[in-house]
Amino acid sequence: MMHAEASAILDQLVPALRQAQHVVVLTGAGISAESGLPTFRDPMTGLWAKYRPEELGTPQAFRQNPRLVWEWFAWRRELVQAASPNPAHQALVAWEQYVPQVTIVTQNVDGLHQYAGSSRVIELHGNLRRFKCFEDNQPVTEWPTTDDIPPHCPRCGGLVRPDVVWFGERLPEQALHDALAASKQADLFFSIGTSGTVEPAASLPYRALDRGATVVLSNLEVPNRATPPLYYLNGQAGILLPELLQRAWPASKAHKTITNHDA
Numbered sequence: 644m645m646h647a648e649a650s651a652i653l654d655q656l657v658p659a660l661r662q663a664q665h666v667v668v669l670t671g672a673g674i675s676a677e678s679g680l681p682t683f684r685d686p687m688t689g690l691w692a693k694y695r696p697e698e699l700g701t702p703q704a705f706r707q708n709p710r711l712v713w714e715w716f717a718w719r720r721e722l723v724q725a726a727s728p729n730p731a732h733q734a735l736v737a738w739e740q741y742v743p744q745v746t747i748v749t750q751n752v753d754g755l756h757q758y759a760g761s762s763r764v765i766e767l768h769g770n771l772r773r774f775k776c777f778e779d780n781q782p783v784t785e786w787p788t789t790d791d792i793p794p795h796c797p798r799c800g801g802l803v804r805p806d807v808v809w810f811g812e813r814l815p816e817q818a819l820h821d822a823l824a825a826s827k828q829a830d831l832f833f834s835i836g837t838s839g840t841v842e843p844a845a846s847l848p849y850r851a852l853d854r855g856a857t858v859v860l861s862n863l864e865v866p867n868r869a870t871p872p873l874y875y876l877n878g879q880a881g882i883l884l885p886e887l888l889q890r891a892w893p894a895s896k897a898h899k900t901i902t903n904h905d906a
């Protein structure tokens with residue numbers, strides 16, 4: 644059930660969405676929660692219960708215990724491979740039919756935006772399904788099948804690691820450049836399903852605000868508040884985004900397929 648205040652804010656956002664030339668959407672783990680993937684705030688379960696994500700997601704942790712870190716990411720890869728995009732991902736794809744440019748800037752490493760069909764996705768923190776060499780950071784697509792965990796780079800024998808950005812590591816230059824450029828060009832900027840605690844991603848909404856964009860911060864913590872050009876919208880992305888699609892473009896067939904999919 645949507646909160647009345649959230650519904651009122653959605654109504655205020657409809658004209659901005661209809662008139663937008665370039666919508667940028669920053670996403671975090673919360674947009675994949677309704678696909679069954681744990682967020683970083685959800686207590687880690689099972690084997691991983693005694694660790695904090697920040698502990699396992701660092702080059703130091705990998706140097707200290709490569710097998711532990713490799714297996715943590717292997718576990719997350721299994722979860723991701725079993726997951727499908729949800730109505731929030733699908734609504735963002737449908738927006739592309741009506742808005743000249745929609746750019747997704749994601750902190751997620753699950754690839755679900757591309758899987759849903761979004762045509763312009765900037766991966767700030769890499770992707771779980773890709774690998775690279777821990778020594779030279781160059782991509783690794785195959786390796787000799789041995790019992791070694793992690794496997795070894797076929798070029799230099801170094802350890803293979805997931806192609807994700809660990810804490811303390813620099814973001815991919817092109818991705819960060821494109822994300823900053825898009826944030827400065829956006830006339831409407833959404834931050835969906837992120838706690839906004841990790842930099843430099845967390846600063847992007849404020850870069851857009853500084854450039855005069857309308858900015859919407861939405862997750863399950865913020866209060867519903869409209870202080871234009873900044874809006875706070877509380878609620879599940881899988882409900883809010885299809886609803887906004889429906890209100891902005893009532894004739895949209897996409898809305899029916901998206902919502903029925905889950906009925």
Ligand code: BV8
Binds near residue numbers: 677838861
């Ligand atoms: C770097 C990939 C520099 C791997 C990740 C300035 C100040 C302070 C600290 C720093 C700073 N600058 C840099 C730092 C350090 C650090 C940082 O920010 N630390 C934080 C913890 C304070 N940043 C870095 O280390 C970055 N690198 O700065 O390099 C540098 C420069 C030169 C030379 C060398 C280095 C690298 C950061 C990237 C780390 N990698 N991920 C992996 O996935 O394991 S970060 C990872 O954590 C995610 O990608 C994401 O970014 C973050 C988790 O945040 P969220 O996605 O927001 O998830 P969270 O669980 O926190 O929140 C979920 C939200 O969803 C909640 O709000 C909830 O309400 C909401 N929600 C839940 N369900 C729903 C929902 N919303 C809607 N619908 C629902 N259904």
